[in-house]
Amino acid sequence: MITQKLTIAGIPAIIWGEQAAKIFIAVHGNMSSKSDQVIEIFAEKMIPLGYQVLSFDLPEHGERKNDPRPCKVQEGVNDLTSIIEYVKTGWEHISLFACSMGAYFSLLAYKEADLKQCLFLSPVVDMERIINNMMTWFEVSKEQLQSEKEVVTPIGQRLYWDYYCYVKEHPIDLWNKPTSILYGSNDDLCEIDTVLNFTRQFNCDLTVMEQGEHYFHTKTQLDFFSNWIEKQTCQGMNKMxxxxxxxxxxxxxxxxxxxxxxxxxxxxxxxxxxxxxxxxxxxxxxxxxxxxxxxxxxxxxxxxxxxxxxxxxxxxxxxxxxxxxxxxxxxxxxxxxxxxxxxxxxxxxxxxxxxxxxxxxxxxxxxxxxxxxxxxxxxxxxxxxxxxxxxxxxxxxxxxxxxxxxxxxxxxxxxxxxxxxxxxxxxxxxxxxxxxxxxxxxxxxxxxxx
Missing domain, CATH: 3.40.630.30 (Gcn5-related N-acetyltransferase (GNAT))
Structure with a gap:
């Protein structure tokens, strides 16, 4: 599979596939990277259908692992904006594939974008609820977070006051794009009711994999993901x-x-x-x-x-x-x-x-x-x-x-x-x-x- 490494506004990126008129922007999730296995599988499925795929590293991930900028929502939104502005210079037919946290950043950065199709894997659609859950689990009060600005949890995850404020001030209130979601029934990060509420509010298609997890990584899960991609693409994009x-x-x-x-x-x-x-x-x-x-x-x-x-x-x-x-x-x-x-x-x-x-x-x-x-x-x-x-x-x-x-x-x-x-x-x-x-x-x- 042909790949081209490049840097876009200081962001390490990969373009998968030969020159094509259509492209998917691929946004990875937490503890992942631009060359994650699901992105590689996705590119393998899309290239024969006449697409290229552009993936990139978010702050503190992949080639940016030592990036001094933390992977906050503000930074993520800025990076995604830079990526789509670059893509607009070479492609008119733009679609989106996003995983986990990357889907949340996309919902904020691309709510006004003209995206032909959106495919989400284990998307985070209610970040405020996830932060509130973590604060409850690790007994971090809002007053403590506001005072200390940054709190490191026992699992190594950092909570930021400015991140929390940004999330509260920027609710997901617009997403009028053809969107399909793949969700695992054993997802321990995003509760099913939040995903169902999102799909109802924004008229999305939802597929639930029984025993699937938030992080699709086993052979069974990846095979299911691969088949799901085929159903979402081959049945809709190659028809006259x-x-x-x-x-x-x-x-x-x-x-x-x-x-x-x-x-x-x-x-x-x-x-x-x-x-x-x-x-x-x-x-x-x-x-x-x-x-x-x-x-x-x-x-x-x-x-x-x-x-x-x-x-x-x-x-x-x-x-x-x-x-x-x-x-x-x-x-x-x-x-x-x-x-x-x-x-x-x-x-x-x-x-x-x-x-x-x-x-x-x-x-x-x-x-x-x-x-x-x-x-x-x-x-x-x-x-x-x-x-x-x-x-x-x-x-x-x-x-x-x-x-x-x-x-x-x-x-x-x-x-x-x-x-x-x-x-x-x-x-x-x-x-x-x-x-x-x-x-x-x-x-x-x-x-x-x-």
């Missing part, structure tokens, strides 16, 4: 993708995909597939923006647009768009396909002369695509309220110019629930049940911004 308009022959399949994607998500069962069924014949439906996404000639998702309008205080109307349903089959989610479908549709909408899109949805799914709170654009419902779930995207900057606008939704969304029930009764039976996402939907849909 195509976005096109929906055809009549696609109708039944698209409705089935919509049903599968939304089933039990917002309520027990769903009605979105019936909405798709009736939407196509409505006067507000836009067949030009009725799109499907294919992988290897197989439809995996769709997006549908309808015309709607805004009216300002003078009564002037503005024709705009809304979309929905938009969905990706569950097995293809969190791999960037939804992003690609939406971005493509935005370009098509601009080409058709539209300037604004208003939608209702979970902000976590759409703010990374340029949507903002309706209140920031002074767009209300007829009753004058600003729903938290209502978001606006300007396809033409500043086109709404600060005026107060009232949003009028297309009547196509006024679903006859009894008709939807009858329609669903003619399809394959599926179990209706409760799941936590329904409560999240209820909260989001009822929330009003004051």
């Amino acid at each position: 993708m195509k976005i096109r308009n929906e055809a009549v022959a696609d109708y039944q399949q698209v409705e089935a995909i919509t049903r599968k994607s939304f089933w039990n998500l917002y309520v027990p069962g769903c009605i979105e597939h019936y909405l798709v069924h009736v939407m196509r014949s409505h006067k507000d439906f836009l067949p030009e923006l009725d799109l499907v996404i294919e992988i290897d000639h197989q439809i995996i998702g769709n997006i549908m647009y309808t015309k709607t309008k805004l009216i300002d205080e003078t009564g002037a109307e503005k024709d705009i768009l809304t979309f929905g349903p938009v969905c990706i089959l569950p097995e293809y989610q969190k791999k960037g396909y939804g992003k690609k479908l939406m971005e493509y549709s935005f370009k098509q909408a601009v080409a058709l002369g539209y300037e604004v899109i208003v939608i209702f949805g979970n902000p976590n799914n759409y703010v990374s695509r340029g949507f903002k709170s309706c209140k920031k654009y002074n767009v209300t419902l007829e009753n004058g309220t600003y729903p938290a779930a209502m978001m606006v995207k300007e396809l033409k900057p500043e086109v709404l110019d600060g005026r107060k606008w009232v949003y009028y939704q297309s009547p196509v969304f006024e679903i006859d629930e009894q008709a939807a029930i009858r329609f669903d009764a003619g399809l394959e039976s599926r179990e209706k049940k409760y799941q936590p996402s329904q409560e999240e939907f209820f909260i989001n849909s009822q929330a009003i911004i004051p």
Whole structure:
């Protein structure tokens, strides 16, 4: 395997593989290095797929073992920033692989970065909790740490007051990127509930290896890791993708995909597939923006647009768009396909002369695509309220110019629930049940911004 050693802003690094258009930044964990075994395995898997991998040593690790700078979060964030700035000069398609502490540094340093895919192994996602745990285990009080600034624990791990303050002042509150996580059930550093909370908050894919540890090092663990990498990459990156308009022959399949994607998500069962069924014949439906996404000639998702309008205080109307349903089959989610479908549709909408899109949805799914709170654009419902779930995207900057606008939704969304029930009764039976996402939907849909 071809490797090239180099130094980036004083940081020893390795680029694995021949020149390629795509690259993964690899960030190692504590007591590891840029040439760690998992990074080597990762590079071996990625190079045949047309990627290079860039790994580097964090302070006090690898070639920097005697670095006078301690491996604090502040130093780590600075180093990761230097690395990605270098990578941007030679690659446009950038992804991330990070382990343990390296994942935590990445969550802080790269929260605004355009990363195509993120793969985390045993990630630290709640550093404050880990520090608090260590302080409890070794009977170190906050007052002691604040007074002494640095405390060496019996296991040799150092606790720093400035590190602790930085962690508390910089919570992980943004991570809108396709992310998959591999976690060991016997991880003794990161509790499973913290990982589950993170995956729910940021819509990540999670794989748990039974009997896996925080540090994947045994043959069984490394084999599992290797297979996991193959599933996350080979199944998603080497396939032919195509976005096109929906055809009549696609109708039944698209409705089935919509049903599968939304089933039990917002309520027990769903009605979105019936909405798709009736939407196509409505006067507000836009067949030009009725799109499907294919992988290897197989439809995996769709997006549908309808015309709607805004009216300002003078009564002037503005024709705009809304979309929905938009969905990706569950097995293809969190791999960037939804992003690609939406971005493509935005370009098509601009080409058709539209300037604004208003939608209702979970902000976590759409703010990374340029949507903002309706209140920031002074767009209300007829009753004058600003729903938290209502978001606006300007396809033409500043086109709404600060005026107060009232949003009028297309009547196509006024679903006859009894008709939807009858329609669903003619399809394959599926179990209706409760799941936590329904409560999240209820909260989001009822929330009003004051």
